[in-house]
Amino acid sequence: xxxxxxxxxxxxxxxxxxxxxxxxxxxxxxxxxxxxxxxxxxxxxxxxxxxxxxxxxxxxxxxxxxxxxxxxxxxxxxxxxxxxxxxxxxxxxxxxxxxxxxxxxxxxxxxxxxxxxxxxxxxxxxxxxxxxxxxxxxxxxxxxxxxxxxxxxxxxxxxxxxxxxxxxxxxxxxxxxxxxxxxxxxxxxxxxxxxxxxxxxxxxxxxxxxxxxxxxxxxxxxxxxxxxxxxxxxxxxxxxxxxxxxxxxxxxxxxxxxxxxxxxxxx
Amino acid sequence: xxxxxxxxxxxxxxxxxxxxxxxxxxxxxxxxxxxxxxxxxxxxxxxxxxxxxxxxxxxxxxxxxxxxxxxxxxxxxxxxxxxxxxxxxxxxxxxxxxxxxxxxxxx
Numbered sequence: 518x519x520x521x522x523x524x525x526x527x528x529x530x531x532x533x534x535x536x537x538x539x540x541x542x543x544x545x546x547x548x549x550x551x552x553x554x555x556x557x558x559x560x561x562x563x564x565x566x567x568x569x570x571x572x573x574x575x576x577x578x579x580x581x582x583x584x585x586x587x588x589x590x591x592x593x594x595x596x597x598x599x600x601x602x603x604x605x606x607x608x609x610x611x612x613x614x615x616x617x618x619x620x621x622x623x624x625x626x627x628x629x630x631x632x633x634x635x636x637x638x639x640x641x642x643x644x645x646x647x648x649x650x651x652x653x654x655x656x657x658x659x660x661x662x663x664x665x666x667x668x669x670x671x672x673x674x675x676x677x678x679x680x681x682x683x684x685x686x687x688x689x690x691x692x693x694x695x696x697x698x699x700x701x702x703x704x705x706x707x708x709x710x711x712x713x714x715x716x717x718x719x720x721x722x723x724x725x726x727x728x729x730x731x732x733x734x735x736x737x738x739x740x741x742x743x744x745x746x747x748x749x750x751x752x753x754x755x756x757x758x759x760x761x762x763x764x765x766x767x768x769x770x771x772x773x774x775x776x777x778x779x780x781x782x783x784x
Numbered sequence: 785x786x787x788x789x790x791x792x793x794x795x796x797x798x799x800x801x802x803x804x805x806x807x808x809x810x811x812x813x814x815x816x817x818x819x820x821x822x823x824x825x826x827x828x829x830x831x832x833x834x835x836x837x838x839x840x841x842x843x844x845x846x847x848x849x850x851x852x853x854x855x856x857x858x859x860x861x862x863x864x865x866x867x868x869x870x871x872x873x874x875x876x877x878x879x880x881x882x883x884x885x886x887x888x889x890x891x
Contacts, residue, residue, distance in 0.1 A: 533834050539854035540814045540830055550829055557831020567838040 521551060524558035526704030528569045558708070565704035590764055593650035597761025600647025603640045604754035608747050610636030615743035634680065640754070641677030641689075645670045647757040651696060654761060659703035665695025690718060693753055700760070710760055713752050721749025789871055798828055798836040803845065803860065803868040810849055810859040813837070840864065 522534055537554075546554060561567070614630025614637075621627075648666040655662050669692030676685035694715060701711035724745060789796045798820075805811060805819040813833060820828045837858065840846040845864030849857045860868070 529838075533838070535851070535854040536813050536856050537830055537834060540817065540833075543814050544817070544830075546830070550827075553829025553831040555831070557829070557835050560831070560835050561838075567842055 521546075521554045521558070524555060524708060525561050526565055526568075527702070528565065528704060529561045529567075532568045562701070562704055562707045569704070589653050593653040593761050594764060596646045596650030596653070597758040599643045600650070600754050600758035600761070603643025603647065604751050604758070606636045606643060607640035607751055607754060610634070610640055611743040611746045615741075637680060638674070638677035641673045644754055644757065645674050647754065647761060648673070648696070650761045651700070651757060654764065655700065655703070655705055659699055659705055661699030662696050662703055662705065663699075665692045665697075665699055668692030669696065690722065694718060697756070706756075706760055710756050713756050717749045717752050721745055724749075789867065792836070792839055795832070795836045795839055798832050799840055799845075800868075800871060801828065802833070802836055802840060803864055803871075806846060806858060806860045807865070807868060810857040812852070812855040812857045814855070816858070 522530060522537060525534070541550075541554075544550075610633040612633070614633030615628070617628050617630040617632055619626050620629045648670045651666045652663055652670075655666070657663075669689045672685050672688035672692060676682060676689050680686065697706065697711040697714040700706035701708055789799055792799050801820045801824060802816055804823070805816045811819065813830075816837075817828050817830070817833055820826075837846065841848060841858070843863075844861055845867055846858045847861050849859060
C-alpha cells in the first residue's frame, strides 16, 4: 500500500494519506483496488487544486487565480505550441543530417550532416521557448523543476550552436530530467508525462553509452544515430509542449469536457 | 441529473453514493465504503472514494470533522443535503415517468 500511496502528490498524501492507509489496512486492495488507487493517483496529479487551492483553479472565476495569472498561463500555452514546432524541427534536422552527402578526406569517407545543424539549433531554441513556458507555469514551490528548466534553457541552445560540445548536451539533458521529476514531485505533471521523458531519455543515453564503451573503435557506427535521436529525445519536445498546451491548472477540476483548455496529457 | 453532480464527470455516481451514505450521519472513509457496497452491491475503490470525497469537500458539500486516530469522519453540509435532495427528487420524477410510460405500453 505504502508504495502505491507514494504515487500521490505530496500535498494529497499529507491531507488524505493517513485515512487511505487506514482504509487499506482494514480492506486489502486486491488487483482491482490497486488499479483504482493508481488511477486515483493519476487523477490527483491532474488536479492538485483539489487539495491545494493555490496550485491552480478553474479558469472561470475561482478565487485565488488572478486574471494576470490566467494571462501568463495563456502565454505559456503559446510557448508550448512553439515546443511542438520544435519537435518537427528536431526530426527534420536529423533526417537531413542523416541524408547528407558522403564526403572524403585523408582518413576516409564520412557523411556530412551539416545541413541539418540549423534545424537542430532551431529545435533547441524552440525547446527553450517551451521551457520558459514551463517556468511561467510552475509555481514557486516547484523549485527543482524551475532550476532544471533554467539549466536546459541555457545549455540547450548553446549545445545547438555546437553539438560536438558534449558537456552542454549532457547539461541540457540533466536539466530536462530534473524538470520532469521535479514537476511530477510538485504535482504539476502527471506521472505519465514525467515517464514519457525520463524513460526514453535514459534509454537513449544508456544505449549511446553502451555503444561508446563496447565499440570503442567503431563508436556509434553500430547505431542509427538519426533513429536514436528521434525516438529517444523527441518526447522531450512533445511533453514540454503538451503539458503547456493542455494545462491542468486551467482545466475543469472534475475532468469535465468544458474546461478552458481541456484535459492534461493522459497519465 | 442536475448540474450539481454531473459536473463531477466520472465521479458523479460515486459522489451521489457518498452523499446518500452520509445522509444518516457522519462516517469515515472505510464506513462509507462498506455502506456503499452494502447498498449498491459494488465496492467503491479507494482511489475513486477519495477522489470523490476531495471534490465534494472542495465544493462544500461535505465537511471533514476532527480525526479519530487515523480516521477522519465526514458530514453532509447544508449545501450537500440540498444538492442530494434535488438529485434524488429528479431521479424520483424520472423513475415515475419511466414507470408510467412502461405501464402505458404494457396495457
